[in-house]
Amino acid sequence: MSRDYILHKVRTAIGRSAGQEPAPVPPVLLRVPQLDEEQRLESFSQALEKLAGKTYRAASAADACSYAASLIGSGRAVASNAPFLRECGITGLAGVRTGFLDPDELRSVCAEADIGITSADYALADTGSLVMLSSHREARLVSLLPPVHLAVVPRERILTGLDELLTLLPQPAGQTSSMVLITGPSRTADIEQILVRGVHGPGEIHVVLV
């Protein structure tokens, strides 16, 4: 069997025996800076806008909802099952479909939609990233198939960066099969190193910080 063959070859190569305890692992290198909420907001907006993402600071849930309404216009939107979207009243807007639990149905709706609306579990201030954990609230395809992605996020979920995220969540796999960091719109530079946005994922990303 290849498993035993390869493990045997590995052990022979490094001079270890089966079941032997590993040497001590080097200490973790994580550094979490101290930033207040305003600094995190500012840093997040700057980082995302540098990548051609759009950010909007909403004064209230109603304000966030009206931003969403004007972005949707007369288009078709699909919203994730995140409770925060319902709290903001976004799931009740005209043109918004939500509440999908069947993967095939969700997929075909996402494939046709103009806008995908999600919340996010966290956001990262230094890189302008959204952190999405797959669950019954957030599906994977809502932030991926439609050409525009709108994320509505409570501002207290903005962390300083990757180091703080991994400090809070050292075992992401304990919670979900899929954690995705989204940093700006989908892009490529595969032809002549020239930047093009919106290859397979959304070419536009809007983040409303409530």
Add this chain to the structure above:
Amino acid sequence: MNPLPVQKLHKTLADANLQLAIYTATGRLMDKRQDSIPAHLAGDFQQWREQAHQVKKHTLENLDHYLEQLESNVTGRGGKVVYARDGGEVADFILDLAKRKNARLIVKSKSMTTEEIDLNERLEHHQLEAVETDLGEYIIQLAHERPYHIVAPALHKTRYDVASILTQRLGVEREIVIEKQTRIARSVLREKFLTADIGITGANFLVADSGAVVLVENEGNARLTSSAPRVHIAVAGIEKLIPRAVDLAVFLKLLGRSATGQPLTVYTSFLSGPRRSGEIDGPEEFYLVLLDNGRTRLLADRPKRQSLYCIRCGACLNHCPVYRKIGGHNYPWVYSGPIGAIITPQYLGVAQDPWLPFASSLCGACAEVCPVKIDIPQILLDLRSEATKAKDRERQGRLEHLAFRLWAWLMCHPRLYELGGLMASAISGNGEGRGWLRTLPAFFNVGPLRAWMSQRDLPPPPRRTFRQLWRTRSEREEG
């Protein structure tokens, strides 16, 4: 290994458009990397490099432990782990699975590991359609070529080349605007994503304590490949392991910056097993294929083991004066540039004509930018030494041996050496300041010397040798 592709090399060097394409693209990549490491991060960046080096060293020195930990965590989360000795075993597994699932269409996201084992050809041979979905990789697949660069596979193609490829292969109207070319690819591939039975990805990292595969990308094709089809297969070399999810803090920051000058790439996916109960979408089945294919042989070689630390960022290619001239297709295998020069002979075994380790000026730029601090120049020297010893054993290269022994003898006899210098002046006959020596006098212009001179010019020997000048000077001072 193939012999030195002299004609192909000359063709590459003579192709002005290609030279410009390589030079421009690698130049842009170098600039982007530099811009992503501003002065205030320079110290941190060096600390990350050292940390990454130490973590990789530790992981490989305890690799069996981490492989077993990874395996038990993947299995515990409902995935399956398959070990494969070589490309044949990977293909056998996938073909068998495809048969059981009645699968026809496979979408793939960019993976050097599957390129290494010619997976697409193996699958197509059995009537499976395997479609590359990374834009650059898709172009290369349509053109039936190998990737030109670890990170930017279509680096050598201009928009005009791409226009011709799309017209020929897809029957679309000729389109030279890059944005529109991208739209064409998007719409063709979108259909494939939504109908594919199996998605195959590589892995940028395997995380032992989580049983997770980490995928780093900008387009969204790896997310689609790993989320849309019912089955997700990740194929990865056994050296891709890191011990803990928290180690990603360092590795992700290094990889994005070194590869494309991004603090983080657009999408970073951390995937462990298939969709769990309660989750709405994602694959129903997850398989992780762990590939050896020469890696355990390299693991056993302690001084050169660090070649396995590589995270495939491509920075050494962009900074290499040799790669920037000869491009990616003159290297004998899918891995090009300095990292290709060291892992190719080690994965495949040093064969009869090992020119690769010699095709370097040993300038050291690769080691300076390597995010995991692989000492590439030292490994090149070690490989040269091995190749030379092998030649000695086979009693090849005796002429070269003799020439160097003669040289050493000459260097030990100052009078004779001086005589040689005088003779060189006399024979070449060129005075100072009259330009460069482009060929040698006919008597010497043969064999290896001739080959050497065909690419190089020499300054002519001075009219008066150093020794003569020294003597004059001493006489003057004494006098």
